[in-house]
Amino acid sequence: MIHLINVTKTFEPKTVALKNINLHIEPGEFISIVGQSGSGKTTIARLLIAEIRPDKGKIVVGGWNITGIKHRQIPLLRRQIGVVFQDFKLLPKKTVFENVAFALQVSGVPKSRINKIVPQVLKIVDLGDKLNRYPQQLSGGEKQRVAIARALIHRPKILLADEPTGNLDAINSKEIIDLLLKINEFGTTVVLVSHDKEIVNGLKKRVVTLENGEISQDQKVGKYVI
Amino acid sequence: MIIITIKRSLWFALQSFWRNIWLSLATIFIISLTFLSINFLVIINAISDSAITAVKNKIDVSIYFKQDIRESKVAEIKSHLETLTQVKEIVYISPDENLRVFKERRQDDQIIQEVLKELEGNPLSSTLIIKAKNLSDYPEILKAIDNPAYTDLIDKKSYDDHQTVIANINTITNNIKKGALVISLMFVIIAALIVFNTVRIAIFTHQQEIGIMKLVGATNGFIRSPFILENVFSGIMACLVAISVIYFILSLVQPHLANFFNGVDLNLIGYFNKNFIFVFGSQLLGIIVLNIISSSLALGKYLKV
Ligand SMILES: Nc1ncnc2c1ncn2[C@@H]1O[C@H](COP(=O)(O)OP(=O)(O)OP(=O)(O)O)[C@@H](O)[C@H]1O
Ligand SMILES: [Mg+2]
Numbered sequence: 447m448i449h450l451i452n453v454t455k456t457f458e459p460k461t462v463a464l465k466n467i468n469l470h471i472e473p474g475e476f477i478s479i480v481g482q483s484g485s486g487k488t489t490i491a492r493l494l495i496a497e498i499r500p501d502k503g504k505i506v507v508g509g510w511n512i513t514g515i516k517h518r519q520i521p522l523l524r525r526q527i528g529v530v531f532q533d534f535k536l537l538p539k540k541t542v543f544e545n546v547a548f549a550l551q552v553s554g555v556p557k558s559r560i561n562k563i564v565p566q567v568l569k570i571v572d573l574g575d576k577l578n579r580y581p582q583q584l585s586g587g588e589k590q591r592v593a594i595a596r597a598l599i600h601r602p603k604i605l606l607a608d609e610p611t612g613n614l615d616a617i618n619s620k621e622i623i624d625l626l627l628k629i630n631e632f633g634t635t636v637v638l639v640s641h642d643k644e645i646v647n648g649l650k651k652r653v654v655t656l657e658n659g660e661i662s663q664d665q666k667v668g669k670y671v672i
Numbered sequence: 673m674i675i676i677t678i679k680r681s682l683w684f685a686l687q688s689f690w691r692n693i694w695l696s697l698a699t700i701f702i703i704s705l706t707f708l709s710i711n712f713l714v715i716i717n718a719i720s721d722s723a724i725t726a727v728k729n730k731i732d733v734s735i736y737f738k739q740d741i742r743e744s745k746v747a748e749i750k751s752h753l754e755t756l757t758q759v760k761e762i763v764y765i766s767p768d769e770n771l772r773v774f775k776e777r778r779q780d781d782q783i784i785q786e787v788l789k790e791l792e793g794n795p796l797s798s799t800l801i802i803k804a805k806n807l808s809d810y811p812e813i814l815k816a817i818d819n820p821a822y823t824d825l826i827d828k829k830s831y832d833d834h835q836t837v838i839a840n841i842n843t844i845t846n847n848i849k850k851g852a853l854v855i856s857l858m859f860v861i862i863a864a865l866i867v868f869n870t871v872r873i874a875i876f877t878h879q880q881e882i883g884i885m886k887l888v889g890a891t892n893g894f895i896r897s898p899f900i901l902e903n904v905f906s907g908i909m910a911c912l913v914a915i916s917v918i919y920f921i922l923s924l925v926q927p928h929l930a931n932f933f934n935g936v937d938l939n940l941i942g943y944f945n946k947n948f949i950f951v952f953g954s955q956l957l958g959i960i961v962l963n964i965i966s967s968s969l970a971l972g973k974y975l976k977v
Pocket of ligand 2 (some may be wrong): 486487489608
């Protein structure tokens, strides 16, 4: 599903964020990427959605070589990868429903279809009764669930979550992780970037550990060891 | 799909227009001024054109025949001259007609009236007034009149080409036009800068939204079109404002035009009515193109998509 082959990324003037990374993720996998701050986790995420390009190496997503992807094709790529961030990235002046519908509007989906599938997806994240709330009327966990709903609305093959629990307490974090596991069970490949030792250890899934831009460990049923 | 996208872009554009109403009004104001100064040019053009046409209409060649020439002879010459391709029309004025006009014109001149009374018969002769199709045709016509066969018949001929008057009109209007052109150009530049900045500010205030749009897979076109549409919308509004202002001013000025340009038939409202589509259509097109160019420049510069 995702292949990073000999990927190197340097930020000017001389920060080597990723050094010769080789990472292969199978369809349907649930993989956690862990590592200290500045180890290059977010850089991998940004490479996958073509926000930045590698200096060296090759990136293939869903059979599509996106290494030198054309500007015009980036939107197509992003509709295939759902993304979730620590800071939710919701629009404060739009309701829960509108925040999710927004993702469909930008790709020209008819209103009738939007009205049908947005409530469905919001039900999956257990927000079926809060369609008309504004983000500020939601808890952190609920906000992140809105963001997940938005990420899922295009039925992506990959869900990329960069520290989705970074701003949440333990209970809310657990809810979000359970939701990610549920999504993974439906067949979506989940890439979770996390700092949280307990969460990662509790998953009993594959863990890739980054150290200074290099993969130091890759365990099938991993533990957060740092 | 395309229609849905257009509809959504339009909706986003209108929303943004209302949310930044003061900025929108400032944009409309400046674009209106641009329109007005350009239309001032159009008006100057119309005035100088009709003034020159009026002067040109006054140009003719008059042939005054000797007194004893019979009317049939004059008619013969008239029909001969009419065969010239350069001639537009020839008016024949009989001695009686000439006398009547002369008397009328010198009504208040006691001496002349008395002299005329003393005289027996009509001291005046026939006249032919010849108008050419083009100004440049007169030399040809004058040459034809210089035919030796006519020299004995013709008392005198007069040709006043009004060249200096036309030259004066041209100089004056050209100077006004130059000034108006400079002003228009200035407004065009200001309008472009304002549009550029409007888009820039809009991008800054929508940065969060734009970032999320990009994240969820919005195309560049979809992100850009509301900004461009918003300014096209301002352009259309400004065009409407300018049209209203121009017609309002013209309706005030029109009644006084005839007095001011003594006798020159100058119907500016009619002129604008006749050329409405061309005049305003081309200006609207121009402002839309200007909007699209400066919006795209601003977007390209400040929106790394
Ligand atoms: N735009 C940038 N310009 C310069 N350096 C950058 C840029 N983005 C990231 N870096 C550097 O690249 C390295 C990796 O950054 P990255 O964001 O991938 O770390 P991270 O593992 O996500 O850290 P954290 O856990 O704090 O989010 C860091 O040293 C960072 O300072
Ligand atoms: Mg990070």
